[in-house]
Amino acid sequence: MKLAAVLALLLLSAAALAANVTGFEDAGFAVTVTVNKDGSAHVEEQVQMIVSPAMVDLYKESLRSTRLTIDDWRRTTGSLNLRYHVLGGNVTPLNTYIFPRPLQRFTYVETSLATITVEYDTSGPIFTTRELGPRLTAYSLIPDTLSFENAPEGQILPENAVLTIIIPPSSTVDLSRTFPRPTSPAGSAVSTASAYTWNATGGAIPLTPLEFTFNTEQSLDSEVSTFFSGVQMKATELLLSNYGLLAGVIVIILALLFFVLKQSKTI
Numbered sequence: 001m002k003l004a005a006v007l008a009l010l011l012l013s014a015a016a017l018a019a020n021v022t023g024f025e026d027a028g029f030a031v032t033v034t035v036n037k038d039g040s041a042h043v044e045e046q047v048q049m050i051v052s053p054a055m056v057d058l059y060k061e062s063l064r065s066t067r068l069t070i071d072d073w074r075r076t077t078g079s080l081n082l083r084y085h086v087l088g089g090n091v092t093p094l095n096t097y098i099f100p101r102p103l104q105r106f107t108y109v110e111t112s113l114a115t116i117t118v119e120y121d122t123s124g125p126i127f128t129t130r131e132l133g134p135r136l137t138a139y140s141l142i143p144d145t146l147s148f149e150n151a152p153e154g155q156i157l158p159e160n161a162v163l164t165i166i167i168p169p170s171s172t173v174d175l176s177r178t179f180p181r182p183t184s185p186a187g188s189a190v191s192t193a194s195a196y197t198w199n200a201t202g203g204a205i206p207l208t209p210l211e212f213t214f215n216t217e218q219s220l221d222s223e224v225s226t227f228f229s230g231v232q233m234k235a236t237e238l239l240l241s242n243y244g245l246l247a248g249v250i251v252i253i254l255a256l257l258f259f260v261l262k263q264s265k266t267i
Contacts, residue, residue, distance in 0.1 A: 023055030024077040027113070028160030028201070031085050035167050037216075039125030039139060043093075045118045047081045051103060053110050063100055070098060070118055077114070081161075086122060089144040093120040135218040139167070143210040154208025163198045165212065173214045180205055 027048040034042045074082040084093050097119045103112040126145040130138045149158040176189045182196040198205050
């Protein structure tokens with residue numbers, strides 16, 4: 001039965017492509033990048049498409065399969081937005097998960113809205129880090145790790161796309177040195193917001209050059225906790241090493257010898 005369903009899906013896809021049917025129309029996408037302390041990131045991409053009545057059965061049949069990759073969904077729908085947008089330099093996607101949602105039928109028209117969410121982690125940092133002080137670290141975005149749309153003047157965030165960067169707690173962004181300026185938050189030169197958004201629903205946004213830097217200050221309590229955690233880890237490693245086990249055995253032998261001597265009242 002599973003084989004028959006897969007064959008039916010492939011036949012439907014082939015028929016759609018052969019007839020040059022454009023039953024899926026890209027409506028927009030949103031990319032949310034959550035930055036980790038080491039400069040790597042977790043990425044969530046939400047792609048939306050308008051689905052014609054002729055393609056409803058194809059989409060519903062595709063929902064039955066849990067093995068479809070991002071490439072499979074792109075071939076099925078023809079969406080140009082179903083791809084990795086944080087991919088470049090030495091960064092590759094890891095741990096990809098795809099969550100297609102059931103169709104949402106519009107009220108006054110026959111078309112429907114399809115939403116497919118893709119989540120993944122970056123294999124390496126997309127931000128460089130630089131220590132500015134004992135507890136202060138500067139993070140700078142590596143522009144080559146983003147992969148949106150190329151234009152003659154450079155990379156752009158295409159129309160109807162949204163990019164959001166979520167930074168670690170206790171971080172500060174100098175918006176006067178950020179280009180292009182985010183659409184949210186806006187106004188103040190220095191911001192302590194947790195999320196920064198570039199919304200291109202009103203038109204494309206140039207991303208060349210792209211500058212986004214923030215500073216993260218570690219609290220004194222966190223620094224002390226990290227220090228003692230490191231000491232505890234090193235002590236545990238030492239105790240579990242050959243030297244640590246030997247020292248433990250010697251201590252036990254000396255303790256037993258002391259106990260025996262004390263019992264015999266020789267000391």
